[in-house]
Amino acid sequence: MIIWGIRKYSIYTDIDHGIQCPHCSDKEEGVELEVSRKHLRIFWIPTLAFRKKLSLRCLNCGSKIKLKSLRDSEQVRLMNLKGKHRAPLWQFSGLFVLAIFIAIMIPVIQNSNAADLEKIKNPEMGYYLRYxxxxxxxxxxxxxxxxxxxxxxxxxxxxxxxxxxxxQIEKLENHSDSLIYWSKSDLLQEYTDGSIYGIRVD
Known part of the structure; x- marks a missing residue:
């Protein structure tokens, strides 16, 4: 079972006293700025990152402020601020774990495929050919x-x-008594075409 979820991580926070709240017109208390980003977490490890978000909240009236409600010059300044601050590398730690896992699994899969091919070329009684x-x-x-x-x-x-x-159903008693004859070359072709995808050896 894979445990996953989405969580917001804060990248940058500050109090800006240069913005006038469009709701209450206050400028003295300031506006709380937060640059954040949501991450997909797998087993509690942040893995995939979504787009960064800039949030504004007036500290006087508590209202959320939309960027579009501010003057053009303030919008440009705040967008530059948002682009300036980047998430720390630890927020992408899941990608590093995933990369290491893939690097380990590639040779394992290659060795497994090579072993299956050898079994297809030299089949033995008792093998289960999965298709x-x-x-x-x-x-x-x-x-x-x-x-x-x-x-x-x-x-x-x-x-x-x-x-x-x-x-769960791959048991000898569930296999038919009717027999099918294949040449070894047919067996190899079925494996090469992908119809046979794996071999189980007891």
Whole structure:
């Protein structure tokens, strides 16, 4: 299960006494400025960042102030202020974790694919060949026997709508007694085309 959520992180805050509130006309108390950014958090780690936001709040009347309600010169000054302040690197720590994870997983996946290809080229009795069912779903073949050029398969009589749930029905007693004969070259072609996507070895 993946735990995720969205949280706002403050980048910069200040009190500006140069802005007159368009609601109460006060200028002495000042206006609270905040530059913030929302992040997608995965397992509480900030990962993906959304667009920065500038928030204005009058400290006298508490009203939120829209940037468009201010004079053009103030709008330009505040937009420059917003662009000047950037989020600290720790707010992107999830991206670094993700990059490290991908760097670790790439060789693992490559080695796994190489191992599967070797099993396809040299199949053995007892292998489960997992394949995509045309129209949707996942199922498997059980290798009953192997000769010099031919592979004898028992198809699974059931299919799973989810790849991750296939193991729940992938049992020998659920495979048909009807046998399918494939040449080893056909088996390799099915794997190359992506119809067969994985191999389970007990």
């Amino acid at each position: 995509r069912v045309p129209g949707g779903g996942y199922s498997s073949y059980y290798i009953e026997s192997v000769s010099k050029d031919t592979v004898l398969l028992r198809p699974l009589e059931l299919s799973s709508r989810k790849m991750t749930r296939l193991y």
